Amino acid sequence: MTATGSSRRPRAGSGGSGRGLFAAKVAAARAVGALSRRSGRGGGTTLPGRLLLRAAPDALGRLAARLQGPRTVISATNGKTTTAGMLAAVLDAAGRRPVHNRAGSNMAWGVATALIEGGGDEGLFEVDEAWLPRIVDDLSPTLLVLGNLFRDQLDRYGELERLADEWAATIAAREGRTGFVLNADDPLIADLGRDRDLRRRDGVTFFGIEDPDQAVAELQHAFDAKHCRRCGAPYRYERAFVGHLGHYLCPGCGADRPAPDVCATAVELRGIEGSAFTVRTPAGELAIDLPIPGLYNVYNALAAIAAAERLEVPFELIRAGLGSVRAAFGRVETIAVGGRALSIMLIKNPAGANEVLRTLELEAERAGAGIDLWIALNDGIADGRDVSWVWDADFELLADRVRRVHCAGTRAAEIALRLKYAGWPTDRIEIADGIAASLDRALAAAGDRLFALPTYTALIELRTLLARRGLAAEFWR
C-alpha cells in the first residue's frame, strides 16, 4: 500500500503565504463575494475563488485541510450536480450541513469559493471531470464518488479515453487514503475499482441497476465504451440501460461488470413526475420515491445512497432526504408562465439528451397527443463550441410525437436540420434566433405545457429572462 506520508499537497512555506497573511487574503475574497452578490450582477459563485487562487495558489489545499469531517468529492460527465444535490438533501435530513459548491460551479475557483464561504466542518464538492485529477490531491477526499463518463464537449477535453486514463491514475494513487463509490454499470468507471490483476481495490462500493425490464431495446448510437480498456476486446452486452451503462462481460480478459453492493430493483418510471424503486444495500432494502424523472436519475440516486451509507447516515433518513430532493438548476423544473406549465430540461450531450427524449416519449404516451417543444442550441464555450453531438442523440424517438417545435439559439438552424433528418415533419418546425421572442411564440402556440430543452448557456439566458419577468429566482441565489 502507498505510504500516506508523502502527500503532494502544497503546504504553507512552499511558496504559500504565512497564516496571518493567508487569513487576510481569504477575508478579502469573501468580502468581494458578498459585494458582488449584493450588486446583483452575479458571478458570486466563482469570483472570490478566482481572486484568492490568484493571490494564494495553494489556497484550495489549505482551506480543505481545515475541514475536520469527511470530504466527499463527486464527479461524472452527467449528473454530478444532481447527485451532489441528492446527497446534500440526505445529509440535511440528518442535520448535517456540509460546505458545498451548490451552484454547480465545479472548477477550482467554484470549489474555492464554497470553501471561502465556509459554514460547515465537512465537505461536499462536485468537481468537473477534467479538473478532478488536477485538484483531487488538494481536496484530499475521504470519499470519491464517480458516476459515469460519456462523450461530451470534446473540443474542451480532448478524448474520452485520455480522461479515463487520468482518472485511473488518480484512483490508483489515492487507494488507501480515499474510499470510492463507483458505478458498476459503466465499464469505464467500474474498472477503476480494480487493480491490474483485477483485484478489487480497498474501500470500494459498487452501485448499479438490477432491473432487466428497464433495458433499452437496442444499443444507442452514442455508445462510448464498446471495447475493454484493458485488452481491447469488444464487450458483450447482456443489456444496456442508459447509453453504455448496463450489464456487460469482457470475453477477452474477464473484466466483467462487478456485482453491485447497492442496487436498484423493481424500477417504475412515472414520466416527468419521477420514479419509484427498491434499493438493496448491505444494510437492507428500502423503497424510494424519487420526485425527479428518468432512469439516469435512478443512477444518481444510487450514487447518493451508496455515498450516504459510507458517510454513516442512518438508513431511514436516506429515504426521507431523497423524497425531498428538487431537481438541480435546470435539470427538470416546472415554472408557471402565463397559465401554462414550462418544464425545463437541460440538454448538453448525446447521453443526457437521449434520457430527456425517453422521458418526453413517456410524457407523449401519457398525454396521448403530440407535445410542444422549445429547443435552444447555443455554441458557447460552456455548451461546447462543437455542436456535432446533436447528430449522435436519438431525436428519432419523438419523430411522430411532436405537435410543434420552436428552435432557438446561436445554432437554431443546425438543431432544426437535425430534427428534419430525424423524421420530424418540417411544417411543425419553426426557427427563430432570439431566445425571448422564440420562447414567447412557442408559449403562445403551446397547449397546457411547453417542454424547454436548452443547452447550458441557453439555460442561463432562459433563467435570466424568467427572473427578469419575476417568474424564477436567479441562479446564483
Add this chain to the structure above:
Amino acid sequence: MAELRLLTLYPEQMNIYADRGNVIFLERRCRWRGIGFSSAAAGIGEGFDPDEHDLIYIGGGQDRDQRMVAADLVATKRVAFAAALAGGAAALAVCGGYQLLGTSYELGGERIEGLGIAPLHTVREPGPRLTGNVSIEVDLGSGPRILAGFENHGGRTYIDAGGVPLGRVLHGHGNNGRDGREGIVLGNLLGTYLHGPLLPKNAWLADELIARAIARREGRRPELRPLDDRIEDAAHAGAIRAAERTRA
C-alpha cells in the same frame, strides 16, 4: 432506378464526432429523390469487394482505436480501397480517417504507417490542438463554394509534392495552422479535417458526392432533383457565421 451504395469503414471505431450524421444525411437526400440507397460496413479484419461500393466513408476515432484501424487498413483494405478509387468510386475521409490516407502519421512519438494512397503525411508539433469552427473555399470544378464545419486535431498534416489541397482556409486552422491549406483532393477522393457531421452543414458537398458516386455506375453524371433546402441553407449559413466569429 439509380442507387447509391455506401460503404462505411470501421463504423464501430471511427465515429467519435457523430459521423453517423453524414450517413443519415446521404440516405435521406437519396430517398427523397427516389434514388436507391444501400449501406454496408467493413470493420476490423473484414475485406470488401471494390466493385460493390460507389462511395466510401471513413470518420474520426480516438487515438487507441485509430492505431488499431491503421494497422488493419494496411493489412486488409489497402488493395481494395485503391482498386475502388481506380474504378471510379468516390470517397470521403474525415479527421482521423483523413490522416490515415497519407503515408504516415505520428502518435505518441511513434511513426505509424498509413494507407499511402494520398500524397500527405501527418506529424506532431509543439503547440495546442487545432480546435474550432473553420471555413474553407473549395472549387471542385463548378466554381468556388464554401465548406464550413468544426476541426479538432492534434496532428499537423502536410501535403507532399504533387498533392492538391481540398480548399483554402478562410477562417480556422486547416491542415497545420500554417500554410492556409485544408484537406486534400485526388480525383474522387476527398479528405478533410472538418469533422463529424460536415455533410449536413454543407448540403452541396453531399449532393456532389451523391452525383459522383452514381456517375460511376450510370456512366454519366445524373441531374439531381432539387430539394427544399431552406433549413439546410440556414444551417450552412450558421456554420459559416460561426467560423467567421472565430479569430485567425
